[in-house]
């Protein structure tokens with residue numbers, strides 16, 4: 001795909017209001033390979049006006065017709081699957097097979113799920129003598145991160161469109177090309193002009209302008225807790241709705257009696273996937289004291305198989321490269337035992353990090369509390385189930401987690417007591433229809449499936 005030098009607004013590519021640009025860097029070798037325009041408040045304003053002008057018409061479009069347009073969008077994405085994968089590999093650094101399976105495959109599946117949900121969702125119900133209408137919220141400002149760049153876009157835009165909302169998207173500055181590709185597929189799918197608009201740009205400029213815009217009704221944000229807090233404050237001042245999908249420090253709890261080799265193997269794979277840049281990654285592995293050293297040895301062996309450049313890519317940018325290796329240094333400094341990886345970069349050029357495993361991590365350590373967002377696993381020992389539960393629930397986050405046990409009922413009973421939005425039991429498969437989102441500081445609201453759709457609706461009651 002040839003990068004666009006304008007913004008996709010009101011159904012067309014328009015010149016940007018300003019002259020600043022953003023360099024797009026390949027994190028594998030630090031080469032700048034494209035530039036895109038850096039949007040200003042004027043671009044955001046033009047995009048919001050287009051979305052507002054399109055809103056009534058799109059909201060009044062019968063759900064079956066909205067569903068047909070989303071199905072066409074899904075088809076347009078599927079037709080460009082290889083190009084999506086290549087684009088994400090170039091700007092994020094993920095190995096191509098992973099980009100094909102996940103960075104392209106997942107958003108195509110999610111778009112498909114909303115084509116179905118738009119057609120079947122109960123937008124009206126009768127309660128006593130009331131007809132309750134579930135109506136679209138209005139103009140949505142979507143601000144997305146770089147870690148699963150197209151998935152994060154589709155997980156907001158598809159349900160918003162299904163609900164009858166119109167959208168202005170500000171994607172991450174590191175991954176703007178797949179966002180431009182997405183805008184092209186929206187165009188190919190024949191969505192009416194103004195229903196979807198794209199402004200590439202920097203967070204504190206374009207992102208801030210979008211979050212603060214008085215004609216945006218709902219801001220849906222995924223990213224760091226620090227920026228999420230700021231966005232919630234800005235949106236709260238204008239009494240607009242927010243949906244926040246923030247960080248995590250999820251626990252992988254391996255109970256006595258579990259298949260240890262399987263639990264550790266899947267746990268390491270979960271952390272190393274996407275170079276550890278997954279908000280729901282199980283970055284804390286909790287193992288009973290009796291089998292602790294066995295688990296540590298298994299994890300170190302499993303991590304060594306993640307050869308940088310083969311099974312695992314670089315981290316996204318220079319800032320994250322510094323930050324992730326800073327956390328590894330902090331782990332060593334605070335007394336954790338390094339059993340795989342470390343601070344040495346495996347290659348001279350590019351933002352490479354060695355897959356790293358720490359043992360003897362205690363719950364108070366920085367690496368057991370803060371989100372690292374890199375290929376770094378912390379293994380903690382627990383004494384009994386109550387201790388495991390205290391450790392699992394003992395962070396400010398609550399996004400995801402896992403429980404392994406010999407007895408499924410015991411694992412489910414433990415999962416019920418975890419303060420977290422999702423728990424996989426004995427390696428339960430990812431479900432793209434299950435609500436995804438956080439307890440505590442991991443966020444507000446849910447994405448995916450029918451729960452993701454209701455985020456974009458508001459209710460009206462008619463009594464008769």
Ligand code: NDP
Pocket residue numbers: 143144145146147170171172173174201202203204205206207208211222223224225227228230231245246247248278279320371372373
């Ligand atoms: P940010 O939270 O800064 O970025 C997420 C999105 O918000 C990007 O589009 C960004 O734009 C935008 N943004 C940044 N500042 C503002 C602002 N003031 N107003 C409005 N929008 C803004 O994440 P980072 O990329 O800096 O990553 C830092 C850390 O955040 C990671 O190490 C990780 O811990 C966490 N994170 C969590 C994610 C998740 O999935 N929950 C995803 C990504 C990061 P721009 O790209 O220009 O900065």
